[in-house]
Amino acid sequence: MTELPSAQEFEAIHAGYHKNASRSLSLRKEAYVEQSWHNVDLSAIIARTWQWVCHIEKVRDPGSYMTVEIAGHPIAVVRDKEGDLRAFYNVCKHRAHELLSGEGNATRIMCPYHAWVYKLDGHLVRAPHTGNLEGFEPKEICLDQVQVEEFCGFVYVNLDPDAPSLSAQTGDLETEIRHWAPDIEKLTFGHRLTYDIRSNWKNVVDNFLECYHCPTAHKDFCDLVDMDTYKVTTHGIYSSHMADAGNAPNSAYDVSNATVKTHAVWWLWPNTCLMRYPGRSSMIVLNIIPAGPDRTFETYDFFLETPEANEAELDAMRYLDEVLQVEDINICESVQKGMNTPAFQQGRIVNDPDGSGMSEHAVHHFHGLVLDAYETARR
Numbered sequence: 001m002t003e004l005p006s007a008q009e010f011e012a013i014h015a016g017y018h019k020n021a022s023r024s025l026s027l028r029k030e031a032y033v034e035q036s037w038h039n040v041d042l043s044a045i046i047a048r049t050w051q052w053v054c055h056i057e058k059v060r061d062p063g064s065y066m067t068v069e070i071a072g073h074p075i076a077v078v079r080d081k082e083g084d085l086r087a088f089y090n091v092c093k094h095r096a097h098e099l100l101s102g103e104g105n106a107t108r109i110m111c112p113y114h115a116w117v118y119k120l121d122g123h124l125v126r127a128p129h130t131g132n133l134e135g136f137e138p139k140e141i142c143l144d145q146v147q148v149e150e151f152c153g154f155v156y157v158n159l160d161p162d163a164p165s166l167s168a169q170t171g172d173l174e175t176e177i178r179h180w181a182p183d184i185e186k187l188t189f190g191h192r193l194t195y196d197i198r199s200n201w202k203n204v205v206d207n208f209l210e211c212y213h214c215p216t217a218h219k220d221f222c223d224l225v226d227m228d229t230y231k232v233t234t235h236g237i238y239s240s241h242m243a244d245a246g247n248a249p250n251s252a253y254d255v256s257n258a259t260v261k262t263h264a265v266w267w268l269w270p271n272t273c274l275m276r277y278p279g280r281s282s283m284i285v286l287n288i289i290p291a292g293p294d295r296t297f298e299t300y301d302f303f304l305e306t307p308e309a310n311e312a313e314l315d316a317m318r319y320l321d322e323v324l325q326v327e328d329i330n331i332c333e334s335v336q337k338g339m340n341t342p343a344f345q346q347g348r349i350v351n352d353p354d355g356s357g358m359s360e361h362a363v364h365h366f367h368g369l370v371l372d373a374y375e376t377a378r379r
Contacts, residue, residue: 002043005036010378013037014371021351021364028346029339031370032200038293041201044377045270045370047071048160050169052272052287054103055303056153057188059085063105063120066155075146075157076100078109080120087148087157088122093141109143118143152177152274153185154285173238173266180264181276187283187303190313193321195298199332201271201290202370203339204298207332208286209239209267209366211357212350217327220319224278225263230357234365237269243357245278267362269369279312281305284320294336300325 005013009030016025031037051070054077058066065078067090074090076099090099097113100106108125109118117126122143130136147158149166152174156166167174177184197204207213211230214222225243233240243263264276273286282304289297300320304313338344352359 002039003036004039005030005034007378009036010374013374016346017367017371019368021349021361022353024349024351024364024367025346026206026349026363027202027367027370029344031374032202032336032339033293035293038200038290040374040377041290042071045373046290047073048158048163048373049270050149050151050156050158050163050166050268052268052285053077053155053157055187055189055285055301056150056155056185058103059155061105063107064103065100065106066103067100068157070157070159073159074098075159076109077148077155077157078106078120082121084121085148085150085155086121087146088143089146091144092116093124093143094127099143152181153187153283169237170268171236173235173268176240177266177274180262181281181283183281183305184283184303187281187305188307190282190302190304190307190309191317192302193298193300193317193325195300195325195329196291197296197298197329197332198294199296199329199336200293200339201288201296202366203332203335204288204296204328205267205271205366206363207328207335208273208288209241209362210360211241212360213331214357217331218324220323227357232355232357232359232362234362237369239267239362239365241265241267241357241362267366269366270373277316279316280310282313294340296332 013028013031015028018024053068054066058064059077059079062079062081062083065076067076075087076090077087079085092099092111092113094114094116097111099109099111115128116124118124122145124138124141127138147161147163149156151166225245230243245261245263260276260278260281263278266274271288275284275286276282277284282302285301287299291297302317309317349364350360355361
C-alpha cells in the first residue's frame with residue numbers, strides 16, 4: 001500500500017507559509033525529503049496536472065505516435081487517420097502489456113504479446129482465437145483514454161479526466177508566448193540534454209524560479225542578460241521571467257548577431273519551463289521529472305529554426321550543459337543534503353514587491369500551489 005502522510009502531517013505541512021510573500025517562510029523540508037510526500041507529489045500533482053510530452057511536429061501526421069511515462073503510468077499519444085489527436089494508457093486490455101514503444105508511425109496498434117489489434121482511435125478490431133468465447137464483444141473494448149491538448153505548438157496530457165483544459169487554466173499565457181515566439185510551431189527538434197540529479201524535484205523548481213542566487217552562482221548569466229531589466233510576474237498556474245539581452249560582451253556565448261534580443265521564460269505548473277534565450281529564434285523546453293524523494297530527471301529539448309544548430313547555438317548548448325547546469329545541479333544537491341540534516345526546517349522567502357530578479361516571490365507562488373494540491377489530496 002502506498003505510504004501517505006498522516007492527518008497531523010497534512011495539517012503541519014502548512015506551518016510557516018503565509019499568503020503574503022513578505023511574511024512567509026518556505027515550504028517545510030518534510031515535503032522535500034520524505035517518501036510519503038513524494039507519493040503525494042506523484043498522485044496529487046503530477047497525475048492531476050498537464051504534463052508536457054513533445055513538440056507538435058512529433059505527432060503532426062496521421063499515424064504518428066509518441067510514448068511517455070507520467071507518474072509511473074505508460075501513455076501513448078497518437079494522431080488518428082481523421083487527424084484527431086488522442087492519448088491512451090499504453091496498456092493492452094487483454095493482459096496489460098505495453099502496446100507502443102518510443103515514437104514512430106503506424107496504421108494500427110498491435111500488442112506485441114498476443115497480437116490484439118486496435119485502431120488508432122483505440123477501439124479493438126482483432127483478437128486472435130477468441131471466436132468461441134462467450135459474452136466477448138471486441139467492438140465494445142476500447143483503450144482507456146487520457147486528456148490530450150495542443151498548446152502553443154506543444155502536446156500535453158493530463159491523467160485527471162475532470163481537469164479543466166490547459167488553455168482554460170492558463171488565461172493569457174498562449175497569447176503571451178505567441179507574442180514573443182510567433183514561429184513556435186515551425187521550430188524543429190535540434191538536441192536534447194539529460195540529467196540525473198540527486199535532489200527532490202521541488203528543489204529544482206525552486207532554484208529555477210528565482211535569480212536571487214544568480215549574481216553569486218551564475219556570473220556568466222548576469223552578463224548574458226541585463227539584470228536591471230529582469231522582471232518576474234506570477235499568474236494563476238504560471239510565472240513569466242523576462243529580461244533584455246545584455247549589451248556588453250559576455251563569457252557565456254556570443255549574442256552580438258542575435259535576432260532574438262529578449263530572455264523570455266515561462267514556468268508552467270508544476271514542472272515544465274519554456275525558455276527563449278537571446279540568439280536565433282528557438283525554444284528550450286525543460287521538463288523536470290520526479291524520480292524519488294531525493295532524485296530528479298531533467299530533459300532540455302532545443303527546438304531551432306533548423307535541425308542543425310548554428311555556431312552560436314552550439315556555444316549556448318555547451319554553456320548550458322558545461323557551466324550553467326553544473327552550477328545549478330551542485331546547488332540543488334547541496335540544498336538536498338542540507339535539508340536532510342536537523343539544522344534546517346524551512347527558510348524565509350525574500351520578496352521584492354516590484355518583482356525584480358532578486359526576489360523569491362515566484363518560489364512562494366509555487367509553494368502555494370503545492371500546498372493547495374496537498375490540501376485537495378487531504379480531502
